[in-house]
Amino acid sequence: MFVSRSMTRRVITVNPDTTIFEAQELMGAHGIRHLPVVDSGGKLIGIVTDRDLRSALPYRFFKEGISPADKEGFQNLTVNDIMTRKVIAIPPSYTIQDALLVIQNSRVGALPVVDEEGRLKGIISVRDLLRAFINVLGIGQPGTLLCILVEEKVGQLKKIVDAITEMGVSFGSVLVARYWDEKKRAVFPYLLTQNVAQVKRKLTEMGYELLDPMQWYIDQLPENERPPDQPKK
Amino acid sequence: MKRTGFLYDDRYRLHKTGPYHPEVPERLEAIYEGIRNGELLEKVSRITALPAELKWVHSVHTPEYAKRFEAACRARHQTLDSPDNQMCPETYEVALLAVGGILEAVRRVMAGELDNAFCAVRPPGHHAETSRAMGFCYFNNVAIAARYLQKQWGLHRVGIVDFDVHHGNGTQHIFDDEPEVYYYSIHQHPTFAYPGTGREFEYGRGAGYGFTKNSPVLPGLSDDDWMRLMERDLFPAFADFKPEFILVSAGFDGHRDDDMSDIKLSTECYSWIMRRLMAMAGEYASGRIVSVLEGGYCLKRLPELARNHVEILLNG
Numbered sequence: 001m002f003v004s005r006s007m008t009r010r011v012i013t014v015n016p017d018t019t020i021f022e023a024q025e026l027m028g029a030h031g032i033r034h035l036p037v038v039d040s041g042g043k044l045i046g047i048v049t050d051r052d053l054r055s056a057l058p059y060r061f062f063k064e065g066i067s068p069a070d071k072e073g074f075q076n077l078t079v080n081d082i083m084t085r086k087v088i089a090i091p092p093s094y095t096i097q098d099a100l101l102v103i104q105n106s107r108v109g110a111l112p113v114v115d116e117e118g119r120l121k122g123i124i125s126v127r128d129l130l131r132a133f134i135n136v137l138g139i140g141q142p143g144t145l146l147c148i149l150v151e152e153k154v155g156q157l158k159k160i161v162d163a164i165t166e167m168g169v170s171f172g173s174v175l176v177a178r179y180w181d182e183k184k185r186a187v188f189p190y191l192l193t194q195n196v197a198q199v200k201r202k203l204t205e206m207g208y209e210l211l212d213p214m215q216w217y218i219d220q221l222p223e224n225e226r227p228p229d230q231p232k233k
Numbered sequence: 234m235k236r237t238g239f240l241y242d243d244r245y246r247l248h249k250t251g252p253y254h255p256e257v258p259e260r261l262e263a264i265y266e267g268i269r270n271g272e273l274l275e276k277v278s279r280i281t282a283l284p285a286e287l288k289w290v291h292s293v294h295t296p297e298y299a300k301r302f303e304a305a306c307r308a309r310h311q312t313l314d315s316p317d318n319q320m321c322p323e324t325y326e327v328a329l330l331a332v333g334g335i336l337e338a339v340r341r342v343m344a345g346e347l348d349n350a351f352c353a354v355r356p357p358g359h360h361a362e363t364s365r366a367m368g369f370c371y372f373n374n375v376a377i378a379a380r381y382l383q384k385q386w387g388l389h390r391v392g393i394v395d396f397d398v399h400h401g402n403g404t405q406h407i408f409d410d411e412p413e414v415y416y417y418s419i420h421q422h423p424t425f426a427y428p429g430t431g432r433e434f435e436y437g438r439g440a441g442y443g444f445t446k447n448s449p450v451l452p453g454l455s456d457d458d459w460m461r462l463m464e465r466d467l468f469p470a471f472a473d474f475k476p477e478f479i480l481v482s483a484g485f486d487g488h489r490d491d492d493m494s495d496i497k498l499s500t501e502c503y504s505w506i507m508r509r510l511m512a513m514a515g516e517y518a519s520g521r522i523v524s525v526l527e528g529g530y531c532l533k534r535l536p537e538l539a540r541n542h543v544e545i546l547l548n549g
Contacts, residue, residue, distance in 0.1 A: 142360075142367060142402065142428030167253065168316050193317050194360075194368040194399065194427040197492040197530070198253050212495065214425070214452050 003099050004092035006132045007113050007122035013038045014048065016080035021071065023079055024053050034110040036120050037083050044112050044120045046083035056082045089114045092121055096132050099124055138172025143192040146199065149209040152183050160187060163202055169193045186211065234276070235520070237546040238341055238350030240334045241265055242282035245355045248327040250319040251311065255493060255530040256356065256369040264353045264526070267536025273543050278347060282334035282354075284326070285377070289336060292380040293373055293407055298364035302328070302371060314366040328356055328371045335525055339378050342521050343386050343478075349514070349522045349546050351483075353539070357527040359401030359482045360428060368399065368428055375480050375525050376407045379414050382478050389413050392476025392518070394467065395420070396506055397484020397527040398494040400431025400447065404482065410441040415474045417467050419459065421487070421494050422449040446470050450487075452495035456502040459487070463506065471513055479514045479522040485529030485538045493530050503538055507545040515549065522546075 014023050014035045023035055027050055037046035054062065056077065061070060089112040090102060099111060103126060110125035134140060150156040157176065164171070172190040179186045191199065200210055246258035268274060290299050305313050306325040312318050331354035338350040358375055360368030375393060382388045393408075395401040395418040408414040416437075423429045437445035448462040489497035507524075514522035524542065529535055 139429055142430070144427045144429075145425055170316065192315070194493075195253070195255060195317055196427070197255060200492070212452055 001095045001097070002092065003090060003094045003096065003111075003113055003124050004122070006096060006128050007092070007124040008128065009122045011036060011112075011120060011123050013120065014079050015039065016045065016078060016083070018079045019075060020048075020053055020056055020077050020079060020082060021066075021075065023048055027053075034123065034125065035079075036087075036112045036123060037079055038120050042119045044087060044089060044114050044118055046079070046085045047087045047112060048079050048083045049109070052082045052084065087112060090124075091115070096129065096136075100129055100133075103129065136173060137175075138190045138192070141172050141192055142194075143172045143190050144194065144196045146189050146191060146196065146203075147211040148187045148189070148203060149179065149211050150185050150187055152185050156185075157187060159206070160189070160203065160208070163206060164189060164191065164199055167199060167202065169195070169199060235348040235547055235549050236346070237277050237543065238280045238338050238347040238523075239268065239274075239277035239543065240280040240282065240338050240350060240352040240354065242330060242334060244282060244330055245327060245353070247321075247323040248355050249321040249323075250369070251321075254319055256528075258355070259532055260530065260535060261353055261355060263532045263535035264539040267538070267540040268543050270536065271540035271544065273540065273547065276547055277351075277543065278341075280334060280338050280341070280350065280352075282330040283337060284329040285333035285336055289377050289381055290329070290332060290372060292384060293363060293376045294361075295364045299372075302366065313371065315368075317368055318366045318371070320371075324356065324371065331355065331358070331374055332372050332377050335374050335378050335523070336381050339381060339478075339480075339523050340385075342523055343382070348520050349511075350524070351539075351543050351546055352523065352525045354526055357397075357484075358525070359395055359397060359404050359484075359527050360399070361403045362406055363403075367403065369528075370403065373403045373407060375401075375482050376404050378480055378523065378525070379408070382480075383413065388477045390415070390474060390477045391480065392471055392474060392478070393417065393480045393482065394510060395482035395484075395527070396487070397482055397529075398487035398491075398496050399427050399484065399528060401482055401527070402428045402430045405431065405435070405445055405447075408441065409437050409445065410439040411437075412440050412444050415444045415446075415470065415476060417446045417448075417470060418482075419448040419450060419463055419467070421496050422451050425452045426494060444474070450496055453497065455489070455497040456499055456505075459496070459498055459502060460505060463509070468509070468513065471517065475517045477518055477521070479510060479518050481510060481522065481524035482527045483524045483529075483542065484527035485531070485535060488529070488531055488534050488538065490534050491529065491531040493528065500534065500537055500541065504541045504545060507542055511545055511549050520549070 175188040361370040361373040487496040
């Protein structure tokens, strides 16, 4: 779960003297939107994004293409002139969860990863995090999602996991989420099987309430509000 | 009345899946009973199963996979590749009989001896990948039939319609990059149902881009939504593609009484589907349509569903 495992290690970088046209070409050639800027010692000193480039150049360059005369006028502009110097970077020891929270709070699209000396070690983008999250959800493998409503008390999850395990069904993932009713939790096992009818029957016999996953709204959870069309089972 | 073939063989019941498994021999008994009690047995042409030639199996699956499957049965393994795929020593032979019976049905339709056919086979096929058993399936019956139509009969436009409530990942992947086989599937939305593929944005790859179409249906929905999506997605696509032959992956597990899904179709909706497919076959494929059983686990409903299905094949 560490950033060092999921980050891109072979980072495309620029130095402060790189012209912005060179930077633009690099981004295009590699299909990336973030270029960390490093000094001769490999230390991170800034970052340039495709947005920085767009802000630095007239809009018509992007719309109509760049003529040699245009290029002349901007060729002295370098990365040093437009880069962000206060870079939000993280150490390789951060977890994926740390990175998710940093990205959410800072609203950036990628985080350079630096060691204690400030040397660039890698970069982790929203795309890398999404890939890790897809992996955690287990949705790359065939399976079926269930939603079980449980009382908020110790040992509930164990009972569910034990019952499903006894049936010889393996788990792709188990998510536990808050529910509008504070005394309850919504448990989402992603089961690596097509044979879910038997699992549903058993859980119902055990007294659990199976919820239609459609009834669960991720966005409404923080407000603790009752969704309008909550089923009354 | 059409000349309709009906493939059923007692040996299809020899594939045993063990306790707590919904894909049981009783499914075929229910289907057979439904057709017999509907007094349709004397109206159809019976097709008897024979084992498929391995070259047809190998037109879809790797020889290594077929060998591994055979060896696993010989060694009396109880599963293949996933705990869902429970089996017995006879499973390999039964799977070959299923493929062989379907190819015979397709051959007779192509030879003009039959107009169409329903193949009540086990094990089902649409989840089987080229080298992996999945979701109760071992050999991809319908995919092999499509290959047979291409290679033996030289067809260039084969249309597959999969109305099983689960996405036919195997069939889709096998023909992903091919423009000569159009795969259409309607199924419960992959976020909520096995196998987690068949999303709306999967259209095929490379030369096959645009020759795959999926209609995911959200849990809890029923006839109107299902029919609306087929109207929107399937019929215009096949009007463009103009299949020379239609293969149907017929699964009845979206029925409201079937507990394998959260889709709530009525018995009448299945009749509507089949009537529409028959009309389409008449329009583009000289009536050539062969339907192959996939899922459908409600033993109480299977008799009426199978009877209606065959009646529509007979009466068009």
